[in-house]
Amino acid sequence: MTTRETSPPRPGTSGGVSVRDVSKRYATPKGETLTVLDNVSLDVQPGEFVSIVGPSGCGKTTLLRILQGLEQHDSGDVLVDSQPPGKVATGFVFQKASLFPWRTVERNVSFGLDLTVLKGTPNQPPSKAERKRRVAQLLELTNLTEFADYYPSQISGGMQQRVNLARALAIQPSVLLMDEPFSALDAQTREKLQRDLQKVVAGVGTTTVFITHDIREAIFQADRVFVMAANPGRFIKIYEIDEKHPRGAEFQQSDRIAELSREIWKLLHVPKVEAPAVP
Amino acid sequence: MADQLARPGTEGGMDGTGGSVPTAGPRAQTPLQATNEPPWVAQSEKVRRAKARRRSLIRGLVSVVVVLAAWEAAVRIFQPSTVIIVGPSAIPAAFWKLAESGELWHHFSVSMRQFLMGYLVAVALAIPLGLWMGASRRAHDYGDPWLTALYATPNVALAPLFVIWLGFGDPAHVAIIALVAFFPVIINTIDGVHAVERDLREVGIAFRANRREAFARIDLPGAMPYIFTGLRLAMARALVGIVVADLFGAQAGLGYLILTSSQLFQTANVFVGVLILAALGVGLTFGLRVLQKKLTPWQTDVKEHQ
Numbered sequence: 001m002t003t004r005e006t007s008p009p010r011p012g013t014s015g016g017v018s019v020r021d022v023s024k025r026y027a028t029p030k031g032e033t034l035t036v037l038d039n040v041s042l043d044v045q046p047g048e049f050v051s052i053v054g055p056s057g058c059g060k061t062t063l064l065r066i067l068q069g070l071e072q073h074d075s076g077d078v079l080v081d082s083q084p085p086g087k088v089a090t091g092f093v094f095q096k097a098s099l100f101p102w103r104t105v106e107r108n109v110s111f112g113l114d115l116t117v118l119k120g121t122p123n124q125p126p127s128k129a130e131r132k133r134r135v136a137q138l139l140e141l142t143n144l145t146e147f148a149d150y151y152p153s154q155i156s157g158g159m160q161q162r163v164n165l166a167r168a169l170a171i172q173p174s175v176l177l178m179d180e181p182f183s184a185l186d187a188q189t190r191e192k193l194q195r196d197l198q199k200v201v202a203g204v205g206t207t208t209v210f211i212t213h214d215i216r217e218a219i220f221q222a223d224r225v226f227v228m229a230a231n232p233g234r235f236i237k238i239y240e241i242d243e244k245h246p247r248g249a250e251f252q253q254s255d256r257i258a259e260l261s262r263e264i265w266k267l268l269h270v271p272k273v274e275a276p277a278v279p
Numbered sequence: 280m281a282d283q284l285a286r287p288g289t290e291g292g293m294d295g296t297g298g299s300v301p302t303a304g305p306r307a308q309t310p311l312q313a314t315n316e317p318p319w320v321a322q323s324e325k326v327r328r329a330k331a332r333r334r335s336l337i338r339g340l341v342s343v344v345v346v347l348a349a350w351e352a353a354v355r356i357f358q359p360s361t362v363i364i365v366g367p368s369a370i371p372a373a374f375w376k377l378a379e380s381g382e383l384w385h386h387f388s389v390s391m392r393q394f395l396m397g398y399l400v401a402v403a404l405a406i407p408l409g410l411w412m413g414a415s416r417r418a419h420d421y422g423d424p425w426l427t428a429l430y431a432t433p434n435v436a437l438a439p440l441f442v443i444w445l446g447f448g449d450p451a452h453v454a455i456i457a458l459v460a461f462f463p464v465i466i467n468t469i470d471g472v473h474a475v476e477r478d479l480r481e482v483g484i485a486f487r488a489n490r491r492e493a494f495a496r497i498d499l500p501g502a503m504p505y506i507f508t509g510l511r512l513a514m515a516r517a518l519v520g521i522v523v524a525d526l527f528g529a530q531a532g533l534g535y536l537i538l539t540s541s542q543l544f545q546t547a548n549v550f551v552g553v554l555i556l557a558a559l560g561v562g563l564t565f566g567l568r569v570l571q572k573k574l575t576p577w578q579t580d581v582k583e584h585q
Binding site for chain 1: 476478479481482484485486487488489492496497500501503575576577578
């Protein structure tokens with residue numbers, strides 16, 4: 001990742017996220033009700049980076065999908081940039097890179113930019129040349145310029161995730177939602193991409209909600225870490241991480257992260273007090 | 280001794296001079312970070328593949344030459360009646376004779392006209408219908424019983440019906456060819472749309488692509504490799520359709536040529552007709568592969584669905 005100061009122009013201001021007493025239940029195949037989210041509340045300030053960390057199955061992905069408008073909540077209020085979910089352009093970075101195999105890197109990044117839904121909004125530059133320039137800027141920012149004409153099958157997993165990120169940022173979303181984007185990568189690539197993300201997001205300044213089950217990663221990225229517990233899914237603690245962006249390898253390897261991550265780990269591994277379920 | 284540290288493959292201590300060579304030697308050259316490794320294939324790998332391809336080609340040629348030679352030899356040794364079989368050497372002569380009189384061109388052009396019309400009608404109907412049935416649950420529910428029933432029926436059995444409805448001319452031939460070519464295309468197109476990953480559809484939803492955009496930018500390109508498989512299978516079946524249609528009444532055509540030649544015991548002419556059909560099949564398959572490479576440069580191989 002280059003250190004040059006070529007960030008895409010900011011789309012006015014980034015919006016905040018407000019989640020009030022949101023609940024979500026599913027019916028299990030056995031006919032029982034599973035409470036995935038139980039009266040969850042969360043406020044993200046414009047420009048803030050929030051991580052949500054928790055064990056698998058705690059409902060963090062469900063919360064993210066509700067913010068994106070991919071799923072409906074049963075009760076409570078959700079506002080994304082002061083609008084109901086699905087109304088404003090939000091960028092979604094998927095767990096799997098999910099790139100279109102028939103589009104080159106460049107055309108994958110531009111996918112969202114050409115869609116009619118953005119027509120006439122500040123998210124979509126009206127002229128083709130401007131759109132092309134924005135895509136070029138993002139490729140530069142994610143260090144993909146020389147791979148613009150490659151197909152996804154021709155690049156590594158780490159690069160695919162960078163394309164995934166660039167694709168989400170291309171529409172200059174007011175909120176960026178990331179669903180465990182680095183979980184499928186090997187440790188080294190993951191740490192590098194975590195630093196890359198710091199540079200990119202610090203440069204763009206987009207409000208970001210970042211889901212992960214990797215505690216260190218959650219701390220490294222975020223202004224605030226929300227710790228989530230499962231059954232039912234709820235927040236149990238919030239940590240503020242007072243450290244300037246962009247954060248680098250030094251912070252990544254610091255004792256502060258190590259200590260805090262131990263603390264959160266303990267929090268997530270409290271032995272269960274409730275009686276064992278009767279079969 | 281340092282030799283005890285040497286790992287298999289390092290071979291540092293064997294010549295007596297390099298006994299103390301650090302074991303890291305050959306490993307140090309492997310880059311640790313794989314992220315920025317250029318994705319192109321190593322040159323030596325390309326050369327190896329080219330060699331393997333050439334070897335395959337030579338083996339194929341050897342196979343053809345050996346079988347033709349054996350056929351020719353058998354005919355010369357046993358000298359069966361030319362009514363039963365002729366040697367491969369007799370076929371070019373028959374070909375020239377038929378070609379010179381213009382008779383062959385006549386049969387060929389009639390068949391090609393029917394083939395092209397039938398094939399294009401089939402493709403023009405099957406791809407849009409297949410995309411629709413693949414993308415819409417409702418369309419699939421309404422269409423599937425007909426598709427299953429008609430696909431299970433040997434299509435050839437319907438050929439006499441077309442002759443009753445459309446007479447002995449071109450329309451019946453075109454209809455028969457279109458019918459047999461229709462099914463592989465529509466079935467593979469439906470499969471292709473279904474095979475588009477759910478994740479990719481979700482990207483479309485997340486970016487709020489509208490229905491038309493999702494269809495044109497996700498379903499259609501995603502189904503392309505399957506559609507091409509369908510086109511290849513349909514092409515082979517359409518060639519069969521040419522012959523079958525001629526069997527139910529024709530005044531000209533490659534099937535007609537084969538049929539009448541066999542009735543007149545002109546065995547060499549039968550072979551001429553058969554070989555032209557075979558060459559057509561090979562040529563058209565090749566052409567479709569070239570077209571596929573052009574239209575779907577991101578992928579070349581996909582498993583065949585019958």
